[in-house]
Amino acid sequence: MSSEALKRATTLEDVARVAGVSRATVSRVINGVRNVDPAIQDAVRQAITRTGYVPNSAARSLVTRRTGALALVISGSDAPETPDHHVGGEIFADPFFGRVVSGVFTGLRPLDLHPVLMLADSAEARDKALTYLRQGNADGAMVVSTHSRDPLPAQLLAAGIPTVLFGRPPTPLSLSCVDLDNREGGRIAADHLHARGRHRVAAVSGPLGVRAARDRLSGFREAMADHGIHQLPHVEGDFTREDGERAMASLLRRYPDLDGVFAANDLMAQGALAVLAEHRRRVPEDIAVIGFDDSSAATAGRPHLTTVRQPVEEMAAEMTRVLLDHLARPGRAATTVLFEPTLIERQSA
Amino acid sequence: MSSEALKRATTLEDVARVAGVSRATVSRVINGVRNVDPAIQDAVRQAITRTGYVPNSAARSLVTRRTGALALVISGSDAPETPDHHVGGEIFADPFFGRVVSGVFTGLRPLDLHPVLMLADSAEARDKALTYLRQGNADGAMVVSTHSRDPLPAQLLAAGIPTVLFGRPPTPLSLSCVDLDNREGGRIAADHLHARGRHRVAAVSGPLGVRAARDRLSGFREAMADHGIHQLPHVEGDFTREDGERAMASLLRRYPDLDGVFAANDLMAQGALAVLAEHRRRVPEDIAVIGFDDSSAATAGRPHLTTVRQPVEEMAAEMTRVLLDHLARPGRAATTVLFEPTLIERQSA
DNA sequence: ACGGGCTGGGAGAGCGCTCTCCGAGCGTGC
DNA sequence: GCACGCTCGGAGAGCGCTCTCCCAGCCCGT
Structure with a gap:
């Protein structure tokens, strides 16, 4: 209780002390596991608001092995980096990119997950991305791989990282993918x-x-x-x-x-x-x-x-759904979802 | 050494055992702190490649209080969600978005940092984003806030989250920002x-x-x-x-x-x-x-x-740089970087 | 009245890393 | 020759959380 708490963030322990219960109980209330006496639940919740407690997600991730992040990897062809050009400029300028992002958000919106963007447009960037994923910074990866010879999908597969591809790879891999016919x-x-x-x-x-x-x-x-x-x-x-x-x-x-x-x-x-x-x-x-x-x-x-x-948004949303499915039920077989193109008749033809 | 290791990921401990040193030494080699005997360094590095060790970033974050992620928040005006429209569709379709992303990558490229995208286009989404940031899922936030009455910047400031704004807020806040004149x-x-x-x-x-x-x-x-x-x-x-x-x-x-x-x-x-x-x-x-x-x-x-x-890419890259600067030296005063517009004469006028 | 299931809370062992503290070993100066 | 400082590796205490045990209490049937 000594004031001047030196800015240490409040932890579960603090909340437990304030609520007069154990750490475990506070954790249970927060995560909604098992039955906890309503009166105690109230006490805990009050303690939480009173202390302004926010769970530390690194600590949580450490034990749950879940991060709440999904990687969205744009694995482009190796782009020459011209000085006046900005990183990934052409890729990001393409409406395709925005549509993918929009679709991913549509698929993610209901959950508490966020996409982390990665650009793998060179061997070096690809290695970085792979390392990042291996370190467990994201629970899975959605890969928009443009180039046929892109080694990334196979590497992700080998690394055992849950992955879904936008676009079928040239040679079939046992990875799920979403594509257009x-x-x-x-x-x-x-x-x-x-x-x-x-x-x-x-x-x-x-x-x-x-x-x-x-x-x-x-x-x-x-x-x-x-x-x-x-x-x-x-x-x-x-x-x-x-x-x-x-x-x-x-x-x-x-x-x-x-x-x-x-x-x-x-x-x-x-x-x-x-x-x-x-x-x-x-x-x-x-x-x-x-x-x-x-x-x-x-x-x-x-x-x-x-x-x-090409219904890019729907496809990206589906890609997200498939990935979430793989995360929910590991060991599930890879699937391929193929979308059908349709003609949109306007004026130019 | 008992095989059938049950897929447990290799940890620092394992590497230390293989290299015949302590955990601390392996950690020192990895993070390049202090002098470590070259011979031992070699042994450690060999052990790392031999075991295929990859550090667990949740564990690391837990103690370093750094995540290696920076949030890029698109805090749009509250968009009506029409059924046929995809989440954030209009925002992501605007070339502006891609240019910001490109600039952010330009600023982030040299570092081992990745942007996590967040869409705060409703009060609910804003709360989610804020909570996410509070939980320490990212080290700081870059906010592209479009609407004047957006409460997010002030909330981030109050939450003590290192933040840089793209575009000056209507009423000055002690947050750094990057804007165009x-x-x-x-x-x-x-x-x-x-x-x-x-x-x-x-x-x-x-x-x-x-x-x-x-x-x-x-x-x-x-x-x-x-x-x-x-x-x-x-x-x-x-x-x-x-x-x-x-x-x-x-x-x-x-x-x-x-x-x-x-x-x-x-x-x-x-x-x-x-x-x-x-x-x-x-x-x-x-x-x-x-x-x-x-x-x-x-x-x-x-x-x-x-x-x-409007040099959006440069501005976004600068925004990233400013944020990194704030992270490197906390407690640094907020700055405003103003870019000058220039006329590009083509054919339409 | 008593044993057995069941409910609900506490204790405590980690998760995998970093980092401070210690101490061993060695060179150096007088 | 000895105290001193310096370099470099090890020990171990956490970081903040989850989750498995365990145990106390209670309700039930017989």
């Missing part, structure tokens, strides 16, 4: 372009090191072949708007009579639209453009993009 | 529009509950008044592209002869551009548009936006 998405785009009577079409794909990009392209190609179109100009982009502009310009130069373009994401489609406008091509009259994602970029410019929707 | 930014926009010979101008402001929005508007107004323009049509927007479209449409209806518009962020400017295109107004010939932020939205459409640059 990208091939089918590509097919949808092709079918739509074909139904609109476009026969001189081209594709702006994403980086072919990314499985989703390859799948979208091959789905598109397959369906186009089904429609009898076998020649398919193709430029590889990097999913940025700037690259969409560059790709469209190059396509236009080489194939001036194009009447349809499929871009593997909305950002690149938006870039294509801008270049087309500069070239005075009317969309969709002269040339139809179809995007992918249905992100905010789809309705940012004019005309609004017709696009293949 | 928004008023000056508004002035820059006005001066540029005036220099371009525009006299029938209007403003699309941000939500007036947000200090930055108010400051930008009043700076713009002041400078316009200096140029002899006192009548200034004004529509309040909410910083979204959709609202920019709505605002521009409304402005156009009421003031068809406008020849200049200042939008308080690029997203709204982009919306304005789209509406202007639909109305066949040429930008900048018929009407000049100037945005604010210099986000990726500025160059997404055509024409590229002339805009007042």
Whole structure:
């Protein structure tokens, strides 16, 4: 009781003393385990408010082996760090990132869990992230892994860290994942372009090191072949708007009579639209453009993009749910949840 | 040495035994404190790799009172949660969010620290965030507080949690913050529009509950008044592209002869551009548009936006640095770092 | 009246680490 | 040769919590 308590944070012990019970009882009241006499419960609660007690989560974690944090790892391709560019700038600028975060929060909101963000865009960063996770700083990991050769998923698996992937890995791992049927998405785009009577079409794909990009392209190609179109100009982009502009310009130069373009994401489609406008091509009259994602970029410019929707928020929320499930019941088999793309018809195609 | 170790994680104790030293010595080697005989250091390091030891951070936190995590709190205005909308959807869709994250990572990269994301978009979420921080789950907080009446900064101050704010609070608190001279930014926009010979101008402001929005508007107004323009049509927007479209449409209806518009962020400017295109107004010939932020939205459409640059990444990185500084030297006086806006001249004005 | 289950609280042993204190060993100065 | 300081490793006390035991008391059936 000696005042001048020197700022020592109040502990369970203090509360117990004030309430006149044992530490164990206070703990029971706080965690709601077992029956505790209502009168004592009251006393404890009063003591808690009186002392302003807040449990120390490090101490709690030490014994429960739970932290209340989930890692959200953005495991990008090794980005060259240009001096004027900020860390992960391109990744974080992509609407995709915000949608994932939003979905994760949707899945986490009801619980008392928080996402800790990690950027694994280099071997060094990946090691750091792995170490961090190994140290038990988070209960599990959600990994948005863009590149095919990313070793992180396998490392997490080996380390025994509960993990769920956004996007299937190139070679199956016994890790749960959530993904879109990208091939089918590509097919949808092709079918739509074909139904609109476009026969001189081209594709702006994403980086072919990314499985989703390859799948979208091959789905598109397959369906186009089904429609009898076998020649398919193709430029590889990097999913940025700037690259969409560059790709469209190059396509236009080489194939001036194009009447349809499929871009593997909305950002690149938006870039294509801008270049087309500069070239005075009317969309969709002269040339139809179809995007992918249905992100905010789809309705940012004019005309609004017709696009293949990827329900990123739902997928991220599902990824979170799956991870929570694994945490709740360890040893559960890995599952893959596949989402179906849908066509969102707007004005550009 | 009895095998069948039942998966118990290896601890310091184990390493010490293997290396033939005491726990303390292993700890010293790991944390690099004091001189330890090189031969012993080697032995310890070998033992560490041999056993695959990874320190448990909960145990470490318990005694060091450091967690290695920094909270990044997005304390938005109380968002109505519509069923089809995802948590924080609008906030996370704004390029601003990604830029902040990028800047924070830039500031954190060299250290072994990670940001944990928190969304405080309701009283309940705010309480949760506060509790989380009080429990010592993070060493400090970086708060992007959008709304003027947000009680969170004051609560954090009262709770004694090291905090740095992005954006000055409406009433000064003894908390460090990083902000832009928004008023000056508004002035820059006005001066540029005036220099371009525009006299029938209007403003699309941000939500007036947000200090930055108010400051930008009043700076713009002041400078316009200096140029002899006192009548200034004004529509309040909410910083979204959709609202920019709505605002521009409304402005156009009421003031068809406008020849200049200042939008308080690029997203709204982009919306304005789209509406202007639909109305066949040429930008900048018929009407000049100037945005604010210099986000990726500025160059997404055509024409590229002339805009007042807010170096969000640098500001976020600085915010991180300031927080780290407060953590390194507690009891240090609060500082305010003010960044200067600059005009980025492109095509729209 | 008595044994057996059941309810509800206390004692205390850790969880895995850090860090202060000690003391052994050794070089140094006079 | 001896006291002194210095370097470097070990012992052990916690950090604040959870959770398993254990035990006291009580209600029940017979």
